[in-house]
Amino acid sequence: MHEAIDLSPDQCERLLRAGVAGRVALSSPDGPHIAPVNYSVVGPAIVIRTSPYSVLGTYGRGSMLAFEVDQFDHDRWRGWSVVARGRSDVVTDPLELERIRTTWEPHPWAAGNRSMYLRLRWSELTGRQIGTGWDPVASLPVRRAV
Amino acid sequence: MHEAIDLSPDQCERLLRAGVAGRVALSSPDGPHIAPVNYSVVGPAIVIRTSPYSVLGTYGRGSMLAFEVDQFDHDRWRGWSVVARGRSDVVTDPLELERIRTTWEPHPWAAGNRSMYLRLRWSELTGRQIGTGWDPVASLPVRRAV
Numbered sequence: 001m002h003e004a005i006d007l008s009p010d011q012c013e014r015l016l017r018a019g020v021a022g023r024v025a026l027s028s029p030d031g032p033h034i035a036p037v038n039y040s041v042v043g044p045a046i047v048i049r050t051s052p053y054s055v056l057g058t059y060g061r062g063s064m065l066a067f068e069v070d071q072f073d074h075d076r077w078r079g080w081s082v083v084a085r086g087r088s089d090v091v092t093d094p095l096e097l098e099r100i101r102t103t104w105e106p107h108p109w110a111a112g113n114r115s116m117y118l119r120l121r122w123s124e125l126t127g128r129q130i131g132t133g134w135d136p137v138a139s140l141p142v143r144r145a146v
Numbered sequence: 147m148h149e150a151i152d153l154s155p156d157q158c159e160r161l162l163r164a165g166v167a168g169r170v171a172l173s174s175p176d177g178p179h180i181a182p183v184n185y186s187v188v189g190p191a192i193v194i195r196t197s198p199y200s201v202l203g204t205y206g207r208g209s210m211l212a213f214e215v216d217q218f219d220h221d222r223w224r225g226w227s228v229v230a231r232g233r234s235d236v237v238t239d240p241l242e243l244e245r246i247r248t249t250w251e252p253h254p255w256a257a258g259n260r261s262m263y264l265r266l267r268w269s270e271l272t273g274r275q276i277g278t279g280w281d282p283v284a285s286l287p288v289r290r291a292v
Contacts, residue, residue: 020220021218021220023169023171023180023214023216024180025169025171025178025179025180025212026178027173027177027178030210031173031209031210031211031212031231032171032172032173032178032210032211032212032231033171033212033229033231034169034170034171034180034212034213034214034229035214035229036214036216036218036227063177064176064177064178065177065178066171066177066178066179066180067180068169068180068181068182070169070182072167072182074166074167074287079182081182083179083180083181085177085178085179141220
């Protein structure tokens with residue numbers, strides 16, 4: 001059995017800011033949904049592009065969302081995960097949209113109409129690492145400057 | 147922009163059965179939650195071990211759950227994801243528990259009291275791959291026989 005250790009708020013935020021893909025969960029009338037998404041962190045918020053007609057665009061706007069990123073090394077039995085929770089809103093302010101586009105040139109992997117920018121200002125940010133004696137932040141692949 | 151293609155039900159099930167770690171989402175009175183979990187597929191159901199006192203054990207029993215596995219190759223801009231949704235129940239039948247333990251010697255990564263076996267019999271199973279010209283099932287790492 002491998003020890004699980006809580007990550008510090010600073011570690012959580014650095015891991016969150018370093019990522020490009022995660023999963024978002026939302027509640028809908030027919031139960032929870034989960035979807036893999038590309039994302040960016042702009043200021044103290046996660047920004048996701050989606051279609052206004054998607055499940056996320058329909059039931060995930062103006063509601064509580066949960067967002068998760070993780071990385072697991074199955075060979076070495078170690079890994080980490082970070083979960084952010086908070087209320088979402090749709091970014092409509094032109095200056096704010098400009099700021100998001102400047103900070104993050106969005107590259108959703110999948111094609112489609114993703115005209116809606118959904119922002120999750122987290123009110124909870126928690127994380128854990130499995131296995132001791134290593135630093136998840138230092139072990140990040142170089143994909144984007146932390 | 148990279149093309150997204152729906153996976154067949156057979157591909158979804160093979161990818162799901164080949165995995166060992168995913169994320170489960172549930173709805174709670176204060177909104178959705180998401181948690182990384184180890185899992186196994188036993189018969190036509192996903193089995194997750196959890197603590198009866200966890201958020202999952204409290205709000206995820208006898209309710210709709212969404213479960214996701216994915217794999218992304220950021221260098222090659224390709225990947226896949228599979229989402230299973232359905233109602234959960236707690237496995238209490240001794241014969242069924244024996245079957246689960248025989249099929250899957252459970253190794254949750256994180257320590258803790260995980261005495262509850264939660265079963266998700268999926269009623270929806272969908273998946274997508276990003277990028278054409280490759281087969282996600284054939285590209286699985288060898289971790290468990292498919």
